[in-house]
Structure formats: structure tokens, C-alpha cells
Amino acid sequence: MNKIFITTVMVCALLSSALTSAQKFDQIDEDPMDITYLTTGKTPKPLIKVVYGRPQKKQPNVFGEQIPYDEIWRTGANEATEVKFYSDILFGNKLVKAGTYVLHTIPGEKEWTIILNSNTDTWGAFFYDDSKDVVRIKVPANETEEIDVFSIGFTNNFKDSYMVLAWDSTRIDIPLASGDAILAKI
Amino acid sequence: MIMKRTYFNVALIFALTLIFGVEIMTAQDFKDLDSSPHDIVYFRTNKISPPNIKVLYGRPKKNGREIFGEVIPYGKIWRVGANEATEVVFYQDVVFGEKEVKAGTYVLYAIPDQKEWTLILSSNTDVWGTQEYEKKYDVARATAKVSKAEFLEAFSIGFKEKGNHVNMVLAWDTTRITTPIKILL
Numbered sequence: 001m002n003k004i005f006i007t008t009v010m011v012c013a014l015l016s017s018a019l020t021s022a023q024k025f026d027q028i029d030e031d032p033m034d035i036t037y038l039t040t041g042k043t044p045k046p047l048i049k050v051v052y053g054r055p056q057k058k059q060p061n062v063f064g065e066q067i068p069y070d071e072i073w074r075t076g077a078n079e080a081t082e083v084k085f086y087s088d089i090l091f092g093n094k095l096v097k098a099g100t101y102v103l104h105t106i107p108g109e110k111e112w113t114i115i116l117n118s119n120t121d122t123w124g125a126f127f128y129d130d131s132k133d134v135v136r137i138k139v140p141a142n143e144t145e146e147i148d149v150f151s152i153g154f155t156n157n158f159k160d161s162y163m164v165l166a167w168d169s170t171r172i173d174i175p176l177a178s179g180d181a182i183l184a185k186i
Numbered sequence: 187m188i189m190k191r192t193y194f195n196v197a198l199i200f201a202l203t204l205i206f207g208v209e210i211m212t213a214q215d216f217k218d219l220d221s222s223p224h225d226i227v228y229f230r231t232n233k234i235s236p237p238n239i240k241v242l243y244g245r246p247k248k249n250g251r252e253i254f255g256e257v258i259p260y261g262k263i264w265r266v267g268a269n270e271a272t273e274v275v276f277y278q279d280v281v282f283g284e285k286e287v288k289a290g291t292y293v294l295y296a297i298p299d300q301k302e303w304t305l306i307l308s309s310n311t312d313v314w315g316t317q318e319y320e321k322k323y324d325v326a327r328a329t330a331k332v333s334k335a336e337f338l339e340a341f342s343i344g345f346k347e348k349g350n351h352v353n354m355v356l357a358w359d360t361t362r363i364t365t366p367i368k369i370l371l
Contacts, residue, residue, distance in 0.1 A: 023335070023344055023346055023355055023357070023362075024344070025338060025342035025343075025344045025357055026225065026227065026342065026344075027340075028223060028225065028245055028340050029223065029225060032219060032220065032223025032224060032225070033223060033224035033225055033226055033242070034217065034219070034220060034223070034224055035224060035242075035269075035270055036217065037312070045312055046312055049312065051224070051226070051242060054219060078226075079226050121228070121236065121237050121240065147216060149218075149219055151216035151217070152216075153215075153216050153217070166216060
């Protein structure tokens with residue numbers, strides 16, 4: 001009896017050591033990361049880069065159900081959404097220095113709060129610390145044609161640029177202007 | 187006075203943008219999900235400490251193909267993933283290959299081969315694939331060992347601490363490519 005027990009323990013120990021010595025790799029995420037850029041035709045390098053997770057719609061209404069109103073949201077999935085500005089930029093009505101920030105939002109029925117925070121490389125919005133806020137602006141919520149997967153993009157027409165967040169039938173247009181564009185307008 | 191005026195103008199432009207800008211917007215096409223999605227992997231010394239290394243890379247799948255030597259030919263530069271070139275962030279200075287590399291953001295390329303790979307860090311970031319690779323932007327090159335392990339359908343990058351350094355492991359199919367990185371704290 002004892003012998004069997006000891007043998008079992010030894011086999012288990014051997015097996016578990018063999019298992020732990022093999023390197024573990026992450027599976028592909030259900031809500032994969034994606035990258036979106038704002039570029040101009042003039043410069044080879046981007047003006048803005050966004051790295052974000054893309055969750056799918058799972059409930060009849062995303063906002064107010066799947067993503068609650070009036071609570072901070074990671075604005076994506078998994079790792080907090082990261083925004084990199086390659087030069088100083090007017091984000092909404094706030095001048096933001098070139099650099100890397102985390103993008104959080106507080107969705108609302110009529111209006112969203114958009115937050116840029118300097119506490120980068122965090123998971124979700126669990127590490128959100130409002131003392132690290134760089135920008136907090138309010139942007140009205142617009143209606144759009146339905147889109148099942150959370151998407152971030154840019155519109156760049158002849159004079160105005162927007163960073164656009166879109167999911168379900170909601171879209172948020174954040175006005176942007178680069179340093180040069182601000183100077184040109186003044 | 188001039189400053190005040192500038193602020194006023196900025197505020198005015200912003201207000202005008204809010205009033206007129208949103209109306210003139212047309213419907214937007216967003217990108218579909220990539221079939222080789224991106225992923226992020228971090229190396230941290232423990233779960234709650236700030237990261238030491240971050241890798242942002244595309245994860246293609248094997249889909250029954252012969253990968254190394256066929257889909258990804260030997261002796262030719264590879265983007266080490268899919269879509270946008272793979273990006274590595276070092277939060278501290280490191281030793282990569284024989285060379286000291288400053289904290290910062292780099293693109294990782296590789297030249298696969300049967301017995302030994304060459305890994306390249308390039309300072310020309312935010313590029314697509316390997317089309318824009320230029321040798322003049324090379325920051326460091328390292329050789330990496332090839333070994334065999336269990337089958338993986340999706341291309342994967344991981345880290346493993348080993349003594350005073352960390353091994354960065356590229357893994358796909360039954361192939362593993364291991365290169366040591368020393369973090370200079």
C-alpha cells in the first residue's frame with residue numbers, strides 16, 4: 001500500500017515537473033488586439049497610433065447592458081487601450097504633449113467622458129488613478145449604423161480630423177488638430 | 187494679451203468644429219478583424235511590477251502549411267509575425283546579442299535558418315512587414331538557437347527567466363527560437 005502511494009507521488013512529481021518545464025504561451029485572445037493609425041499623405045510616419053482590444057457585441061444593447069453607463073471602461077478589451085501621439089496635439093480642446101497614454105472612457109447615454117491617463121501598461125481599467133489624468137473631455141454620443149465589433153478609426157477630411165470610437169449603434173467623434181493645423185488656423 | 191487671444195481663437199475653432207464639423211462627417215468604414223490578430227506579451231519580474239519588456243506582434247496560424255523553409259523561407263528577412271512589423275519595447279537598457287541597447291521602441295526582424303536564426307532590432311519603427319527594412323537602421327543583431335518542442339498552431343512569443351537573463355522565445359509549429367536578453371537594472 002505504502003509502496004503504491006510513494007510510486008504515485010513520485011510519478012505525479014515527475015509529471016508536474018515535466019509540465020512546468022515546458023514553456024507556456026498565451027492562446028489567441030477571443031477579443032484580439034488591433035492597431036489603427038492616423039497618417040497624412042505628407043509624412044511617412046504616423047501622427048497617431050492606437051493599440052486596442054476588439055470585443056464583439058454579445059447582448060442586445062452594448063452600452064447600458066454589456067458595458068454599463070457611468071462607469072469607467074477600458075475602451076476595448078484586455079490590456080488598457082494605448083494611444084501614442086507622435087507630436088503635440090489638440091485633443092478635444094486640450095493641448096496634449098507627444099507621448100504614450102492610456103485611453104479610458106465613461107460611456108453615457110447622451111455624452112461620454114474621454115480620459116487620457118499617463119499610467120500606461122496596465123490591464124483593463126482596474127489600475128485607473130485619476131491623479132494621473134492628462135485630459136478629461138466630454139463628447140456627445142452620436143448614432144451610427146450598427147457595427148458588431150468595437151472599432152476605433154480616424155476620419156481625416158480636408159480640414160478636420162476626428163478619432164472615432166464605434167460600437168453597436170453608438171459613435172463618438174473626438175475632434176483632433178495637430179500643432180501645425182492649430183497654428184495655421186490662428 | 188497675445189496668449190489670451192490665442193486661447194480665444196483655439197476655443198472658437200473648437201466651438202465651430204463642434205457645431206459644423208460633426209455634421210459634414212460621412213459614414214466611416216472600419217477595418218474588419220485581422221485573421222492574424224495582434225497580441226501583446228510582457229515580461230515582468232513579478233505579476234505586479236512594472237514591465238521590463240513588451241512585444242506587440244501579429245499571430246498567424248499554421249493552417250496545415252509547412253511553415254519554416256516553405257511559407258517562411260530560410261535565409262530571407264521575416265517580420266516575425268503578421269501585418270505590421272513586430273514591435274519590442276525595452277523599459278530599461280538591455281544587452282541583446284553582444285550589444286548594449288538603450289531603453290526604447292524597436293522593430294524586431296528575423297532571418298530564419300535551419301540551425302540558427304539571426305534576430306535584428308531596427309530603429310525604423312511603425313512600418314508594415316519587411317518592405318521598409320533598411321540595414322542602416324540596425325541597432326543590434328543576435329544569433330538565436332533553434333530547438334524542437336510541442337506543436338503550436340498560432341505563432342507565439344514568450345519569455346522565460348533564466349539566471350541573470352531572460353530568454354525571449356519565438357514559437358511556431360514544433361520550432362522554438364531562443365535568444366537571451368540581459369536587462370541592465
